[in-house]
Amino acid sequence: MGAGSCAGEAVPRLLASQPGSLALEVDDARRAQAVLAGLGRPARMLDGRRLEVAAIDAQGGAPLHAALVGAGVALYQSVHRRPTLEQWFLELTTTDANKERHAARDTVPA
Secondary structure (H helix, E strand, C coil): CCCCCCHHHHHHHHHHCCCCEEEEEECCHHHHHHHHHHCCCCEEECCCCEEEEECCCHHHHHHHHHHHHHCCCCEEEEEEECCCHHHHHHHHHCCHHHHHHHHHHHCCCC
16 A cells, blocks of 8 residues: 555545446346346346346446347346455455355355
């Protein structure tokens, strides 16, 4: 944190540089997942109506919304989530095996 910067200035810049994720609520998560995969944007299904698209900025959602609606998928809600400092730290320090275990724990079967 040299050259006159401090943690209070660096942390917001660091978090702003992280793309975040897009949480979607739709009428048919499996169909939405297939549409998104066709766009090269894999989505993790949380349950029969909710999915999450990782590594996307807030502006990246608009083309996904248009594709979903164009494919006949009803889009009920879309929320862009930016990672917290804790999530960013865990992403940097967690092994792949632990990430898979946490992802499995957080996923609800359809």
